[in-house]
Amino acid sequence: MHRVTIAEVAARAGVSTATVSRALSGRGPVSAEVDRRVRRAAADLGYEVNPIARALRNSRTDTVGMVVPSIGNPFFTSLVESVEHVLERQGKQLFLCDARSDPAVEAKRLASLAARNVDGIILSPTHGVDSAAAVADAAGRLPLVQLDRFVSGTNTDWVGVDDTAAMRLILDHLHAGGARTAAFIGSQQTNSSSEQRLSGFHRRAAELGILVDPASVLLGEFSTDWGEAALARLVATGPLPDAIVCADDLIALGVTRACRSHGVDVPARVQVTGFDNIDFARLGEPALTTVDQPRDRIAEEAVRLLTAASQADTRASTAHIALVPTLIVRASTTAS
Amino acid sequence: MHRVTIAEVAARAGVSTATVSRALSGRGPVSAEVDRRVRRAAADLGYEVNPIARALRNSRTDTVGMVVPSIGNPFFTSLVESVEHVLERQGKQLFLCDARSDPAVEAKRLASLAARNVDGIILSPTHGVDSAAAVADAAGRLPLVQLDRFVSGTNTDWVGVDDTAAMRLILDHLHAGGARTAAFIGSQQTNSSSEQRLSGFHRRAAELGILVDPASVLLGEFSTDWGEAALARLVATGPLPDAIVCADDLIALGVTRACRSHGVDVPARVQVTGFDNIDFARLGEPALTTVDQPRDRIAEEAVRLLTAASQADTRASTAHIALVPTLIVRASTTAS
DNA sequence: CTGAAAGCGCTAACAA
DNA sequence: TTGTTAGCGCTTTCAG
Numbered sequence: 001m002h003r004v005t006i007a008e009v010a011a012r013a014g015v016s017t018a019t020v021s022r023a024l025s026g027r028g029p030v031s032a033e034v035d036r037r038v039r040r041a042a043a044d045l046g047y048e049v050n051p052i053a054r055a056l057r058n059s060r061t062d063t064v065g066m067v068v069p070s071i072g073n074p075f076f077t078s079l080v081e082s083v084e085h086v087l088e089r090q091g092k093q094l095f096l097c098d099a100r101s102d103p104a105v106e107a108k109r110l111a112s113l114a115a116r117n118v119d120g121i122i123l124s125p126t127h128g129v130d131s132a133a134a135v136a137d138a139a140g141r142l143p144l145v146q147l148d149r150f151v152s153g154t155n156t157d158w159v160g161v162d163d164t165a166a167m168r169l170i171l172d173h174l175h176a177g178g179a180r181t182a183a184f185i186g187s188q189q190t191n192s193s194s195e196q197r198l199s200g201f202h203r204r205a206a207e208l209g210i211l212v213d214p215a216s217v218l219l220g221e222f223s224t225d226w227g228e229a230a231l232a233r234l235v236a237t238g239p240l241p242d243a244i245v246c247a248d249d250l251i252a253l254g255v256t257r258a259c260r261s262h263g264v265d266v267p268a269r270v271q272v273t274g275f276d277n278i279d280f281a282r283l284g285e286p287a288l289t290t291v292d293q294p295r296d297r298i299a300e301e302a303v304r305l306l307t308a309a310s311q312a313d314t315r316a317s318t319a320h321i322a323l324v325p326t327l328i329v330r331a332s333t334t335a336s
Numbered sequence: 337m338h339r340v341t342i343a344e345v346a347a348r349a350g351v352s353t354a355t356v357s358r359a360l361s362g363r364g365p366v367s368a369e370v371d372r373r374v375r376r377a378a379a380d381l382g383y384e385v386n387p388i389a390r391a392l393r394n395s396r397t398d399t400v401g402m403v404v405p406s407i408g409n410p411f412f413t414s415l416v417e418s419v420e421h422v423l424e425r426q427g428k429q430l431f432l433c434d435a436r437s438d439p440a441v442e443a444k445r446l447a448s449l450a451a452r453n454v455d456g457i458i459l460s461p462t463h464g465v466d467s468a469a470a471v472a473d474a475a476g477r478l479p480l481v482q483l484d485r486f487v488s489g490t491n492t493d494w495v496g497v498d499d500t501a502a503m504r505l506i507l508d509h510l511h512a513g514g515a516r517t518a519a520f521i522g523s524q525q526t527n528s529s530s531e532q533r534l535s536g537f538h539r540r541a542a543e544l545g546i547l548v549d550p551a552s553v554l555l556g557e558f559s560t561d562w563g564e565a566a567l568a569r570l571v572a573t574g575p576l577p578d579a580i581v582c583a584d585d586l587i588a589l590g591v592t593r594a595c596r597s598h599g600v601d602v603p604a605r606v607q608v609t610g611f612d613n614i615d616f617a618r619l620g621e622p623a624l625t626t627v628d629q630p631r632d633r634i635a636e637e638a639v640r641l642l643t644a645a646s647q648a649d650t651r652a653s654t655a656h657i658a659l660v661p662t663l664i665v666r667a668s669t670t671a672s
Numbered sequence: 673c674t675g676a677a678a679g680c681g682c683t684a685a686c687a688a
Numbered sequence: 689t690t691g692t693t694a695g696c697g698c699t700t701t702c703a704g
Contacts, residue, residue, distance in 0.1 A: 003681090005680095005681060005682085006681065006682065006683095007681080007682095017681090017682080017683090018682095018683075018684085021682065021683055021684090022683090025682095025683080027683095028683090028684085049681090049682080050680090050681055050682070052680090052681080052682095053680070053681035053682045053683095054681080054682055054683080055682095056680090056681080056682075057681080057682045057683050057684090058682085058683075
């Protein structure tokens with residue numbers, strides 16, 4: 001299985017390798033006649049560029065790296081899909097890595113991507129603090145934009161959703177549905193999404209006069225298991241609130257499932273909301289009211305920022321783009 | 337942002353680049369003293385190998401490519417997680433690609449992986465027929481093992497689950513639960529999983545004397561939407577069967593959801609089963625009885641086959657490894 | 673045990 | 689417009 005090289009194409013077309021390179025890459029002057037001969041020869045031989053040789057020469061790979069906290073979380077996979085779609089239009093490849101919610105793994109992946117000379121990195125950081133060193137390091141070496149979450153103390157581009165606005169939408173809706181007390185089930189405050197959503201929750205609840213028992217703010221992780229466990233705890237410890245605001249759809253799915261097994265009626269006894277609008281949110285029982293993240297927009301902006309960063313030599317001021325989310329009303333809440 | 341090269345390490349250690357290479361890669365004789373000096377210099381300078389240069393020289397990348405039909409399908413993402421886990425133990429990286437259920441995209445990804453000199457490819461093919469050319473081509477260039485599904489007419493290693501055995505488990509269980517008529521909701525017969533599951537279904541149903549109305553074999557795609565649509569069709573066209581066997585969990589989740597909205601009691605009126613045992617199967621209402629695929633085993637075997645294939649020069653006989661699945665009984669069926 | 677030198681496949685000066 | 693040449697960073701003969 002021999003790999004055809006540019007030299008063989010050159011020989012067959014009767015020109016030099018430089019000319020072949022110019023003809024095939026389309027930059028550099030080539031006469032129409034020679035161009036034709038070269039393309040012909042390349043086609044005959046079944047020539048394909050060797051991206052590795054090209055990368056070594058150019059230190060560019062036309063590849064973007066992406067690192068997400070967990071490929072098992074449907075929100076991130078759909079974000080990946082959006083990003084890949086945008087990149088494809090630019091003829092770039094995506095190199096996807098899973099950090100397995102572990103800053104150490106994440107650091108390895110970032111280093112490896114940088115070593116592989118990807119043209120830029122799109123990262124949704126695993127941890128708001130522990131990810132800092134690796135992120136700063138990677139950002140110092142190549143263009144990097146953070147997605148959805150960001151690491152405190154880093155100074156890179158970021159694009160995500162306005163969590164505070166989202167919480168406003170959610171709480172206003174719950175309030176309209178009659179909620180006067182509320183609980184919050186989220187993840188440990190180890191990432192920005194979690195923090196922003198919780199603080200947005202507290203703020204709007206206060207403004208609306210919705211009571212939040214500190215004991216009913218439960219922080220675990222972004223998973224259905226945690227949602228189930230947290231609801232069990234709420235049931236055990238006291239009277240249920242009118243509404244339970246969850247930091248993401250996985251948690252909310254766990255909560256509604258636990259409500260079913262505990263005989264708690266959703267939304268009649270307690271309203272429940274999610275966050276992200278993953279596909280499965282529709283399928284819960286009841287279907288989840290949630291906040292939709294404009295993934296395609298997020299992906300587009302991220303790629304745009306990356307492209308801009310690779311072109312500008314001067315590190316221009318960094319951008320923080322917070323997109324406005326949309327409330328998706330379904331059966332797990334009462335207001336229309 | 338300058339990248340440290342082997343030459344700089346050599347200069348600092350007062351040796352040649354060849355010696356540095358030998359010391360750092362650990363092959364080739366190096367005196368203890370020199371070895372220490374080199375490592376010291378490398379550490380001081382923060383040297384990291386350039387994987388691109390190494391790949392160009394060695395035509396090996398320590399990277400395995402993986403192509404799945406859809407990264408949005410949780411079954412495939414969990415398979416990816418398993419594979420990555422196994423590879424990590426061997427110090428290899430995974431390059432993941434999404435074929436978006438499109439043989440044309442898949443072909444591009446395969447070609448691109450081959451061009452990038454990955455050491456091998458793990459593929460779950462999108463289409464049983466249309467994927468053939470690209471798969472054969474890729475398999476001719478480097479080690480390739482198919483996972484879960486396979487393309488007819490190709491001759492590569494394969495590892496997956498014994499679909500026929502799985503259908504036996506499912507139908508025996510449904511039969512024990514009293515089912516005497518059954519429907520099948522699957523995807524178009526464009527991939528082997530689909531075909532095998534359907535034929536396994538028919539065979540065991542016949543053996544057990546379970547009646548299958550040809551009109552109740554509905555083929556669409558692996559998605560919740562299709563599950564919902566198919567159930568609506570079953571409801572519209574006639575008396576429901578005692579059981580609905582779905583070709584994967586996504587379909588089953590759609591079916592149970594539609595059952596709720598159509599007021600069909602699961603499992604009292606109709607039993608429903610899924611396939612794959614994705615995380616969300618537990619969360620449906622009712623929780624899904626399904627068949628668990630031993631993902632970790634599948635991943636392990638796949639990587640093992642790949643490694644074997646890269647080492648043997650002679651293309652040994654190809655292996656087809658069908659692992660035995662396990663029935664997971666939950667609330668969507670009646671037998672215990 | 674170590675160094676010199678060639679070369680993986682490609683592209684960008686520089687010359688012609 | 690085209691060819692010659694050097695070199696990206698690394699590994700591996702081949703001499704010493």
